[in-house]
Amino acid sequence: MKKILFPTDFSTVATNAFIHALEFAKIVHAEIVLLHTFEIPMYDTQFFPANYAILYDSLALSQFDAFKEQVPMLRELAEGRNLQNIKLSHRLTEGDLLSNIVAIIQEEHIDFIIMGTAGASGWDAFFMGTHTANSISATNVPLLCVPEQAIFKPISVIGFTTRFRTKDKKALKKVLNIARKTNAIVKCLYVKTSNSDVTKETIAAWEEEFSADPVQFHVIHSDEVATSIEDFIQYKEIDVLTMLPYKRSFFEGIFNPSLTKKMARNLEIPILAIPVE
Secondary structure (H helix, E strand, O other): OEEEEEEEOOOOOHHHHHHHHHHHHHHHHHEEEEEEOOOOOOOOOOOOOOHHHHHHHHHHHHHHHHHHHHHHHHHHHHOOOOOOOOEEEEEEEEEOOOHHHHHHHHOOOOOOOEEOOOOOOHHHHHHHHHHHHHHHHOOOOEEEEEEOOOOOOOOOOEEOOOOOOHHHHHHHHHHHHHHHHOEEEEEEEEEEEEEOOOOHHHHHHHHOOOOOOOOEEEEEEOOOOHHHHHHHHHHHOOOOEEEOOOOHHHHHHHOOOOOHHHHHHHHOEEEEEEEOO
16 A cells, blocks of 8 residues: 655645545555654753753643644544545654654655645745755655645546656656546646757657557647646646656755746646656
């Protein structure tokens, strides 16, 4: 069974993303590992020589009590959607979110990460910077970004942006596996700019190779890539958009200033970002 890591700060945004995590788990036959992290403030023990340990234990206990209150609410949410059979495990860990995500991906053999793209606790700040980007990208795990305003609906059309590189085929096959489970169709988009080097022969070869699959190929001639993608999503009624970050680390490509970041923040549909190997 596959495993989905769901980091949460229990914000409204995260709770909305949890609905997507539940439904996605149903599609791919996965269990969910729920992660909540907390950090104990560092104090100079010379000012707290006697009661530092008591203070530390008190703060840790308060985090544990909050965790105990929130987890049952998520379980109730699953029951309300008749998804109570999806296996949920919980991890409450001390330390920064980054190191805990990286560690749990390795320990639990995580296949996907699902999380909201905005929320409380300064998560945007957490994702900025090359250290974060490079550390998590090394795990090579796909990430489903759920925008704050994205309301879950059944997946019938999956968008897939491509540059027709050979390495894109592996990602497309992963997406097709998901599409088959939901009887969805995959609509591939290539925005051919004035600097594009993809030939008609390459596109034709792809169409031939995937002719038996539920996939369509669309080519738009434009130098306005972001606008073309937004129009494609609207007119093709895309439910989930798949993007493949190039020439930058996986998370850096999503959360630092880039096309993918703009897509994640401006659109009202989830984005499945698959690292290109």
